[in-house]
Amino acid sequence: MSIQNQQTKLTIGLFGFGVVGASLYEVLAQTPTLNAVIKKVCIRNPEKSRNAPLSLFTTSKDEVLNDGQVDVIVELTNDPVAAYTIVTTALRSSKAVVSANKKMIAEHLEELIALQKEYGVPLLYEAACCASIPVIRNLEEYYDNDLLHSISGIVNGSTNYILTKIAEDRKSFAQALAEAQAAGFAETDPALDVEGIDAVNKLSILLAHAYGTIAHPATLLHAGIANLHEADTTFAKEKGYQVKLVAQARKLTDGSIAAFVLPQFVEAGSRLREVKNEYNGVEIESSLADKQFFYGKGAGGFPTASAVLSDLSALRYNYSYEYKKLNYGEPALLSPDFYLRVCISFRNLLQVPHEQFARVEEWVSNDRRCHITGIIHCSKLSDSNWWKQPDISVILYPDGIFETFVQKEQSVEALVEV
Amino acid sequence: MSIQNQQTKLTIGLFGFGVVGASLYEVLAQTPTLNAVIKKVCIRNPEKSRNAPLSLFTTSKDEVLNDGQVDVIVELTNDPVAAYTIVTTALRSSKAVVSANKKMIAEHLEELIALQKEYGVPLLYEAACCASIPVIRNLEEYYDNDLLHSISGIVNGSTNYILTKIAEDRKSFAQALAEAQAAGFAETDPALDVEGIDAVNKLSILLAHAYGTIAHPATLLHAGIANLHEADTTFAKEKGYQVKLVAQARKLTDGSIAAFVLPQFVEAGSRLREVKNEYNGVEIESSLADKQFFYGKGAGGFPTASAVLSDLSALRYNYSYEYKKLNYGEPALLSPDFYLRVCISFRNLLQVPHEQFARVEEWVSNDRRCHITGIIHCSKLSDSNWWKQPDISVILYPDGIFETFVQKEQSVEALVEV
Numbered sequence A, B: 001m002s003i004q005n006q007q008t009k010l011t012i013g014l015f016g017f018g019v020v021g022a023s024l025y026e027v028l029a030q031t032p033t034l035n036a037v038i039k040k041v042c043i044r045n046p047e048k049s050r051n052a053p054l055s056l057f058t059t060s061k062d063e064v065l066n067d068g069q070v071d072v073i074v075e076l077t078n079d080p081v082a083a084y085t086i087v088t089t090a091l092r093s094s095k096a097v098v099s100a101n102k103k104m105i106a107e108h109l110e111e112l113i114a115l116q117k118e119y120g121v122p123l124l125y126e127a128a129c130c131a132s133i134p135v136i137r138n139l140e141e142y143y144d145n146d147l148l149h150s151i152s153g154i155v156n157g158s159t160n161y162i163l164t165k166i167a168e169d170r171k172s173f174a175q176a177l178a179e180a181q182a183a184g185f186a187e188t189d190p191a192l193d194v195e196g197i198d199a200v201n202k203l204s205i206l207l208a209h210a211y212g213t214i215a216h217p218a219t220l221l222h223a224g225i226a227n228l229h230e231a232d233t234t235f236a237k238e239k240g241y242q243v244k245l246v247a248q249a250r251k252l253t254d255g256s257i258a259a260f261v262l263p264q265f266v267e268a269g270s271r272l273r274e275v276k277n278e279y280n281g282v283e284i285e286s287s288l289a290d291k292q293f294f295y296g297k298g299a300g301g302f303p304t305a306s307a308v309l310s311d312l313s314a315l316r317y318n319y320s321y322e323y324k325k326l327n328y329g330e331p332a333l334l335s336p337d338f339y340l341r342v343c344i345s346f347r348n349l350l351q352v353p354h355e356q357f358a359r360v361e362e363w364v365s366n367d368r369r370c371h372i373t374g375i376i377h378c379s380k381l382s383d384s385n386w387w388k389q390p391d392i393s394v395i396l397y398p399d400g401i402f403e404t405f406v407q408k409e410q411s412v413e414a415l416v417e418v
Helices: A019-030 A061-065 A080-092 A102-107 A109-119 A135-142 A157-169 A173-182 A190-194 A197-211 A230-238 A301-315 A378-382 B019-030 B061-065 B080-092 B102-107 B109-119 B135-142 B157-169 B173-182 B190-194 B197-211 B230-238 B301-315 B378-382
Strands: A010-015 A036-042 A072-075 A096-099 A148-154 A241-251 A257-267 A279-286 A290-297 A339-346 A357-365 A370-377 A393-405 A415-417 B010-015 B036-042 B072-075 B096-099 B148-154 B241-251 B257-267 B279-286 B290-297 B339-346 B357-365 B370-377 B393-405 B415-417
Touching (some): A019 A301, A080 A102, A096 A301, A148 A197, A157 A190, A157 A241, A173 A190, A197 A241, A241 A393, A257 A339, A301 B135, A370 A378, B019 B301, B080 B096, B096 B301, B109 B197, B135 B197, B157 B173, B157 B279, B173 B190, B197 B241, B370 B393
Parallel strands (some): B010 B072, B072 B096
Antiparallel strands (some): A339 A393, B241 B257, B279 B290
């Protein structure tokens, strides 16, 4: 077992020169010890003025992809369709790839894993989850031998920024969204953030590295924060909670995984509660290491560039994701059978089929809003759309996942907690 | 750049079969997918009953070290002298090594790095710092390209457990220490913990991976919690602080590093304040990623075993520490020239040469204790021993590092904050 092949020199072909791409260029140019040089940058709009020599840029993606000297493609466009073409072409040309495009990666993960295997080249994407937090590589490397009980996190900086402004500065949703966009934390298309799509894309990627579970994000139960009502904030506050958008995956007794993205009431004292504004935080629970928590900036150009740099650094010693749980273990299946304790918030009773609840625990209404708290089977949410209407929101309670539910004289003891 | 050499099978020679060793054995035996098998275990006392086949054990270290089939030595003894012999012999026999012995590693780091280079084999020691928190590998991999401003952390679970019990449960130091020992969080020799030696050993290791700085722990300014007085807890509480033992390294304007371990007043709202009992937490500040925080169990058999497992897993793809900042960059030097804002707590004025302060800001005394707050040059502490007497304690204030101090009509503006 010998030390080998350190400090490979990297010649990079870069796609995209936005905030992330430009700061990557700057750091690499200033730091020759990194042993990585950007040879060519493919951009869409040649008219824009950029802080780098003109000769660096091209609008022809083939010029970059077919360059025999380029051994690493760094894909930092914000277009998932273009990203897919670039990344798959690069892998097929046996070039290593670093990408930050979570949507593209989540939606094509199975194929991207197969391509890495077929062509024997790595695709790294630490920047695609929680930007600066090294969660993917830690899940891949540190928890492969561990019984990983759960992972739960605030993985979308933009919605967390909005929710923090709403809860702490009493802003309206519209005001808070505008501020997030002005601060550059929101995706180009805000729907990706506020409808929970960005978060579920990240959950899909995390599932592969945590449990070897490959699931298209569209198949995972998810909601965002677009439907949250002002009254929900008040309702949460009265109970001592704050609403956060949480992505989580939890191993059930039979080894299957309950995984979803939902707004959640978070208690004071919880580590996730302390994750504010554009920050992200991920809590990992495992049998050996117990609870661990990773915290850092989850959005913004520099934190993302930081993750890209660490992927480049990993490529220098030929690092690749092994997808250990998928390849060497027994990949875990998603569970279609668990219960959730949720609060459904709505205005019009006719919209809510409350008989869908296994048990209703609390029913509070005033002239503005109605809140039903109860236990509901996950399929009543994942197989239906009534709760996705603009005037209805679903919020999970803390420790709100249950494996089984037995209706027994309305007693709380009937619940078997995970 | 191709994917290669995945899933090397590891044949392990283990030294030590305490809590960590035994749980490592258990997990490896139960999990064939890990592709690692313990061939032989060297123990000191053959009389002890152990939960593994007798044929596994030997008392001859040579039997393990000379076994040609063994390609990895895992060193989990609690004897730094024996550990040194085992680890250096193994490296010289071109065997990869995993060790958890922070004292041995910190004191011999320069030699251990040279041996790895000379014999071309890796030595990994993630378990030596903050047990389950993957801080070494993250510093090595994620921050090499970044301007790393500072790292500060609670790195000793035992003293943190004691300080938590004192601050939150109003226990005496003696009671709290006894509880920490009963819970298995204290080192065999409690002096290693309470005198700050364990913490400074870890700081010494962190410095190498954070800044490429090789410093023997004995040369680093450090104090533990043994001299803290009950009145210090009260003094802290009155100011809204809690005392924690913090190891830190901070880059100054000239690129040199201020590094030390001192008890510190920690404000409410600080992430380190929320690190309680045997947990550890490390905050890393860098220009690209900004603030990051890693949190997890820092003591105990299972968290340590978890880190050892992740090192074994890394060996499977031939991972080794590159000591990037040492080998490819300009290693940072330790600064001998900075100021600290501290509180000196004492009973007998004659013991304290208060003229050593560059400025005294506050002087509070009652019949039990006297507390002087002021600015002091680091050399007044590192070059002297008066503050190490049992009846004197030194506690750092938050943001208490200053690059320069100009005495200017006692004005606070004279301080240039880092």
